[in-house]
Amino acid sequence: MGAVIALDALLDQRRVWKGQASAAARSSQPTGLAHLDAALPLGGWPDAALSEILLPAPGLGELKLLWPTLARLTQAGQRVVLVAPPYIPYAPAWEKAGVDLRWLQIVDAGDNAPWATEQCLRSGSCAAVLCWLPQADDRSLRRLQVAAETGQSLAFSYRPAAQAINPSPAALRLLLDVGQVQVLKCRGGLPPARPVSLASGH
Amino acid sequence: MRWACILFPQLALDGVLRRRSDPDEPLALLAGPPQRRMIRTANAAARALGLRPGQSLAAAQLLGVRFACEEYLESEIQAWQGFLAAWAYRFSSQVSLHYPRALLLEIESSLGLFGPWPRFEARLRAELDALGFRHRIVLAPTPAAARVLANVQDGAAVNEAELADALTRVPVARAGLSAETTTALARMGLRTLQQVFALPRDSLARRFPAELLRHLDCLTGGQPQVLDCYQPADSFEARIELNFEVESTQALLFPLRRLIGDLAAYLGGRDSGVQRFELLLEHRVGQPTQLQIGLLAAEREAGMLLELTRGRLEQLQLEAPVLALCLRARDLPPFVPQHRTLFDERPQQNLSWEQLRERLRARLGDASVQGLSSHAEHRPEQAWRAASAQRPGPLPEAPRPGWLLRTAQPLREQVRILAGPERIESGWWDGADMRRDYYLIETRSGQRGWAFAPLGEAGPLQLQGWFG
Structure with missing residues (x-):
């Protein structure tokens, strides 16, 4: 019996290469998009970790990617914070997407956006924190990753698509394109080779 | 009733020392008219240098030592007494400043919450040490006895049975009597209160003012003492x-x-x-x-x-x-502590949202953290509010973008119109009149936006939002 337990522990630590994605820990945070959930090895957002969404330009469905998750969290009475959004979140559209705005807070942080994001993540009182950090470097992203682990929160960072060539400590990296999303990196398995199509419609 | 007396032997000095960064620096407090400045009190470091209370400032300066001087202010002592009474008010509802530089607390009714007395006393001492006040604490059945015993020893706790015995050993000079009475008793050869108690009451009443017998009765509890109780002030100023x-x-x-x-x-x-x-x-x-x-x-x-x-x-x-x-x-509104469940679902929650919000506001500005709500209004600029609402507004039927630009921008490139026009015409009553045709557009790179053409005006479409 002892050997079996030791093998399980080894597999959990991912020190043994099995050649196939292990169906071990499933994420408790589904994305709400069936195609994407099926494509991700964890079946959802990585728990208590930083996810990066790279987008070449606004208006490509970057909010539609997160709205199901935000709607689920806010309807369960969990707080979601937007740190330094680039535009005004248009309340009627967010409500139509199912987000309970009572649990949504917007932090106007200016140059202090990395600090504010880290504080929100570390506090543990926010279920998800969305931040827009065009200037973020590897070190500040690593800080966010650690803060998300400390506070057991979901962190989403929107960054320009040009950052895709740079390495990142994020647990999940998605490159958004017109109507589809490419998984660049994901924890718990190999990223799917083909882009995942997002369900169309507004 | 059991009374605790907290005596502050160097209240003036402590009040000054606690605002100085180095408490071990020699310090003297001065009083008196400008021609004749006297040292009123001095801390231990200054005493070690040879400064004495009652010395004139000129004599002290002749010693050739360096020391700091501050004014001895009666008003400041009053303020500190008030502050200490406010502090003590949390431990007892009956706090009195009857004796100068001392606090009287009725503690028997507080023992259930803070007791037993040794633990209560340790807490009082710890808090006073943290506040920076030297103190002596004595517990006795009557307020007068507590005050007198505080002159003699620190840390005594006397009950009714031991009171008479404890009082007999108090020297007459420290029994809180007036100066004339003390001198008269000393000249009669009476050194301790035991000898005074032994005298017949009628001869004491004949030979001394009435206040002596009243004081002796207050000490033993034979006569109740009327005390003014402290009422906390309604505002704080320091x-x-x-x-x-x-x-x-x-x-x-x-x-x-x-x-x-x-x-x-x-x-x-x-x-x-x-x-x-x-x-x-x-x-x-x-x-x-x-x-x-x-x-x-x-x-x-x-x-x-x-x-x-x-x-x-x-x-x-x-x-x-x-x-x-x-x-x-x-x-100063009432303080309502936060409710926490015993088994918190988020165990690592080391900072509540309220605390986090205050921390963000402290660094980023008071208006930096805001909620969001929708408002029943057709004009897009007016359809949202930066405050949390209790009830959600009506849901729009036509597609609305997730992002709204702060100001509309002219669209310079060729776009494809996916839907529209949708006429929004409103606001004639408040001066921000608006007549626009809205279109759902797609740029060549696939971005979807929300743009409008002002009615009756030529020119490019104005981009107002992105379907993020």
């Missing part, structure tokens, strides 16, 4: 005068910590919190700089109040050197 001109906010942190600590002690005594207070930085000339600290919910924890004040203070640009700090708190 001021620290600095010894030198301070030009950086960093150097203000030490006195600020004291002020906030005092505020927290006061709030604890009143069982209230603070929601709004102001810090005044006084300069040599001109109006003091005001720093308003407003919180969204009542707080009273010293560390948190300090951190929030500090965040705001560090952003302040000092225009002139600061001579004094003053803290005023008028708005």
